[in-house]
Amino acid sequence: MRTYLVTGGAGFIGSNFIHYMLNKYGKEIRIINVDKLTYAGNLENLRDVEDLDNYSFVRADICDSAAIEEIFRKNDIDVVVHFAAESHVDRSIRNPEVFVKTNVLGTLVMLNNAKASWELSDGTFKEGKRFLHVSTDEVYGSLEEDGGYFYETTPYAPHSPYSASKASSDMLVKSYMDTYKFPANITNCSNNYGPYQFPEKLIPLIINNALNGKKLPVYGDGKNVRDWLYVMDHAKAIDMVINKGRLFETYNVGGHNEKQNIEIINIILDTLQEMLPDGDPRKAHINKDLITYVEDRKGHDRRYAIAPDKIKSEIGWEPETMFKEGIKLTIKWYFEHEDWMKNVTSGDYVNYYAEMYKNK
Ligand code: NAD
Numbered sequence: 001m002r003t004y005l006v007t008g009g010a011g012f013i014g015s016n017f018i019h020y021m022l023n024k025y026g027k028e029i030r031i032i033n034v035d036k037l038t039y040a041g042n043l044e045n046l047r048d049v050e051d052l053d054n055y056s057f058v059r060a061d062i063c064d065s066a067a068i069e070e071i072f073r074k075n076d077i078d079v080v081v082h083f084a085a086e087s088h089v090d091r092s093i094r095n096p097e098v099f100v101k102t103n104v105l106g107t108l109v110m111l112n113n114a115k116a117s118w119e120l121s122d123g124t125f126k127e128g129k130r131f132l133h134v135s136t137d138e139v140y141g142s143l144e145e146d147g148g149y150f151y152e153t154t155p156y157a158p159h160s161p162y163s164a165s166k167a168s169s170d171m172l173v174k175s176y177m178d179t180y181k182f183p184a185n186i187t188n189c190s191n192n193y194g195p196y197q198f199p200e201k202l203i204p205l206i207i208n209n210a211l212n213g214k215k216l217p218v219y220g221d222g223k224n225v226r227d228w229l230y231v232m233d234h235a236k237a238i239d240m241v242i243n244k245g246r247l248f249e250t251y252n253v254g255g256h257n258e259k260q261n262i263e264i265i266n267i268i269l270d271t272l273q274e275m276l277p278d279g280d281p282r283k284a285h286i287n288k289d290l291i292t293y294v295e296d297r298k299g300h301d302r303r304y305a306i307a308p309d310k311i312k313s314e315i316g317w318e319p320e321t322m323f324k325e326g327i328k329l330t331i332k333w334y335f336e337h338e339d340w341m342k343n344v345t346s347g348d349y350v351n352y353y354a355e356m357y358k359n360k
C-alpha cells in the first residue's frame with residue numbers, strides 16, 4: 001500500500017487530486033493531507049472522504065520543520081505531492097512576503113524532510129520514493145500574442161512575486177535533483193478551473209458575480225490569453241507523471257485551450273443563460289452590461305500557452321475535457337454548491353474583495 005503525503009490538499013487543486021486518487025485507487029493507497037488552512041484551504045472540500053480509514057488530515061504549516069519531520073517519522077511516506085502554496089497573483093502584488101515564506105522556504109522544508117527520511121547511508125535513496133513538485137507555467141514569463149509556446153526548455157522569466165516565488169521553488173527542487181540525485185519531478189501546469197476553486201480567481205469570480213448581478217471586472221483590454229485546463233485533467237497528469245514519468249524530469253501540463261479573458265467571460269454568460277431554468281429570476285440580470293473594464297493588473301502577463309508534446313509522447317497524457325464541456329461541469333457544480341460559495345465568500349473574502357476592487 002503506497003502512502004502519499006499531499007501538501008495543500010484542502011485547496012482547489014489539492015482537494016480535486018485527493019478525490020481523483022481515492023476514486024481511482026480506493027483502498028490500494030493511503031493519503032495524508034497536510035494543510036495550514038489559510039483563507040484558501042477549506043476542509044468542506046473533503047467532507048465526503050474525511051471518514052475513510054485510508055485518508056487523514058494534519059493541520060500544519062509547511063514552514064514548520066518540526067511538524068513536517070513528525071509526519072515523516074510516524075509514517076513511511078512513499079510519494080510527496082507538493083501543492084501547498086500561496087497561489088494568487090493579485091495578492092502577491094500586494095503582499096509578496098508570505099509568498100516567499102510559503103512557496104520558497106516551505107518547499108525547502110518539504111525537500112529537507114523528504115531527503116532526511118528517504119536517504120540511505122551511502123547517499124542514495126530508498127527505492128520507489130518520489131517527490132512531485134506542482135508548479136505553474138507562469139515561471140516562463142509571458143508570450144507574444146501572435147506565437148510561441150512554453151516548452152520544458154524555455155528559460156525562466158517570472159514577472160510577478162507569485163511566479164518569482166514559484167520559479168525559486170522550482171530551482172530548489174532542480175538543485176536537489178542535481179546535487180543529491182534526489183528523486184523528484186516538476187510539473188508546470190497552465191491555468192486550472194473546475195469545482196472548489198476559490199472565487200478570487202477569474203472563472204469562479206465571474207460565475208459568482210454574474211449570478212449575484214455584480215459587476216464583472218475585466219483587467220486592461222480583456223485580451224490577455226490563458227491556456228485553461230480542467231482540474232481533473234491536471235490530477236490525472238500528476239498521477240501519470242508519478243507512475244510513468246522519468247525521474248528528474250520536468251513535464252509541462254496543459255495545451256490547446258487558449259482563450260482571451262473576455263472570451264471566457266462571454267462564454268460564462270452564455271452558458272449561465274443556457275443552463276438556468278426558464279423563469280429563474282437571475283436570467284434577467286445576467287447579461288453583457290455587467291462587464292466592466294477596470295485598471296490593468298501591474299506587470300500583467302499577456303499570454304501563456306503550453307506545448308504538451310513531451311508529456312504526450314513520453315507518458316501518453318493529453319487534455320481530455322474541452323472548454324465547452326468543462327465550463328458546463330464547473331457551472332453545474334457551483335449551482336449545486338451554493339452553500340459552499342456562501343461560506344467561502346463570507347469572512348476574510350468580503351474584506352479582500354472590498355479592498356482589492358475599491359478603486360476598480
Ligand atoms: P489554492 O490557493 O487553492 O490552495 C493552496 C492550499 O495550500 C490551501 O489549502 C492552503 O491552505 C494551503 N497552504 C497555503 N500555505 C500553506 C502553508 N504555509 N502550509 C501548509 N499549507 C498551506 O491553490 P491551488 O490553485 O489549488 O494551487 C495548488 C498548487 O498548484 C500551487 O502550488 C500552485 O502554484 C499550483 N498551480 C496552480 C494553478 C491554478 O491555476 N490554480 C496552475 C498551475 C499550478
Ligand code: TYD
Binds near residue numbers: 088191218297
Ligand atoms: P487569475 O484567475 O487570477 O489567474 P492568473 O493570473 O494566475 O493567470 O486571472 C486569469 C486572468 O484573468 C488574468 O489575465 C487576469 C484576469 N482577471 C481579470 O480580468 N479580472 C479579475 O477579476 C481577475 C481575478 C482576473
